[in-house]
Amino acid sequence: MKTRVGIIFGGRSGEHEISVRSALSVINAIDRRKYSLVPIAIDKEGHWLNPFRSAELFPDDVRVDLLNGIQGADGAFGLLPDRGFNGMTSLAGAEMPSIGLDVIFPVLHGTYGEDGTVQGLFELADIPYVGCGVLASACGMDKSTMKALFREAGLPICKYASFLRSEWESDPDRIVGEMERSLGYPMFVKPANLGSSVGVSRAGDSVELRRAVALAAEYDRKIIVEEALTMREIECAVLGNEYPQASLPGEYIIRDKAKSFLDYTEKYAGTGNNEFIVPAPISEELTEKVREMALAAFKAIDGSGLARVDFFLRSDNGMLLVNEINTMPGLTDASGFPKMWEGSGRSFTDVLDTLISLAIEKHADRARNKTTFNSNH
Known part of the structure; x- marks a missing residue:
């Protein structure tokens, strides 16, 4: 059946x-x-x-x-x-x-x-x-909480700050001053609880910062602001429950150098301006470091099933930073998650079969938990 x-x-x-x-x-x-x-x-x-x-x-x-x-x-x-x-x-x-x-x-x-x-x-x-549980999903969605967990796990991350929409609306001048002092321009402004580059903007001055915050605030009550780095963006797919595995890393290559980041249109509109390469053109040593840090990030939020971990590889000093984790990454024909597994020797059909098996396995493990308490024991 x-x-x-x-x-x-x-x-x-x-x-x-x-x-x-x-x-x-x-x-x-x-x-x-x-x-x-x-x-x-x-x-x-x-x-x-x-x-x-x-x-x-x-x-x-x-x-x-x-x-x-x-x-x-x-x-x-x-x-x-x-x-x-x-x-x-x-x-x-x-x-x-x-x-x-x-x-x-x-x-x-x-x-x-x-x-x-x-x-x-x-x-x-x-x-x-299929996928992560309540805790991991919630922590993986909130970029501010996610980064706090990464920091607690000893993973390197970029400088960031976050604030509420209500704080911005009550005193935008104070928020602008704090962002300028703590991060400096340029910076990226994002809704804290969204993905696919929706509502994300790059701000190079106070005018652009105000415009960027207004856009992000349309999508979320919490806004996160990150330092803008000269870097490469590397991704790694994770699959598993208690014993997860990491794929070979991948990288979006943007042909139009005038583009400062890969936005929603570039990711999904099929403009032909980018190409996702697996494995990413990095050394074997760095490849293994990406995979190890991807698994550490997955475990830091208590992940299960699947995730995609995104990294920054700094151009100035070669430092690898964990940017974020996506607990239900894009699975479209343009998305990195299936491409990274295909580049690692696993078809998308096989990955989907594994995900369903992992879901049933996780459910069976959870069923072992007692839901009643006998005070006589």
């Missing part, structure tokens, strides 16, 4: 479109001889869509294939625990039979999906799910 996988994608996040593209890549690559798929989209307003409406977000051939074998009407949809509270069942009203799910693959990026919120739902429903 095939394992039934609920593919959840979309979401109430600035990375909604990337999530849809990632889900399509997963659907195209997963071994359909072993898995049957149930598409579950979350729209930009946070509404959960039934499989019929969810499949409409994909090309016609994919939609028809996904809905083959799913019977019923197009009605209201939600996710609820089954009667025995032993797993999660998708429901679409009385006219549509319930669809039992064996494992969830939350292909969700950014807020309300990669930040521990939906992971908490899966924990309550007691169903296996």
Whole structure:
């Protein structure tokens, strides 16, 4: 019997479109001889869509294939625990039979999906799910908390500062002065809880800094500001639970030297201005250092399943810095995570199979925990 996988994608996040593209890549690559798929989209307003409406977000051939074998009407949809509270069942009203799910693959990026919120739902429903748990997802989403954990683990990081949107709105002049004194220009301004370069700007003076903060504040209540370095950006993929493995590192090569950083458009619009190379053109010694530090960063947040760790390789002194970790990295055809594993000798299909096995393994391990206490022992 095939394992039934609920593919959840979309979401109430600035990375909604990337999530849809990632889900399509997963659907195209997963071994359909072993898995049957149930598409579950979350729209930009946070509404959960039934499989019929969810499949409409994909090309016609994919939609028809996904809905083959799913019977019923197009009605209201939600996710609820089954009667025995032993797993999660998708429901679409009385006219549509319930669809039992064996494992969830939350292909969700950014807020309300990669930040521990939906992971908490899966924990309550007691169903296996792919990826990091509640704690690691939340810590990996918040760049300020993430960097604090990296620092505690002894990992080198760049200089940074963070503040709340409310602090900025009450006294922007004070914040500008503090950023100038602690970091200096140029600097990068980012929403603390987002990815895919959404809301990220480079500021070279106070005017650009104010504009950059205003943009970042549209996406998050917490803003993080980092020193801008002359450097190369190296990435490394991680796969596993208690005994994770690291891929060969990769690197985006930007052909247009006028570009100061790889923004959202450059990453996903297919401009042809960048190329992702695996392995990254660095020494064997540095390659091993990247892989070791990637595993250390993964363990620092108590990661499980998968992650992509991003590094800065400074041009002035050759120092390697951990920038951030992504607990549900992009899985699109333009994304580094699948390319790094392919460059390491593992197909994306094999990686997806491993991720589902890891999800079931993690769920079984969690089931060993006692949930009652006998005071007589």
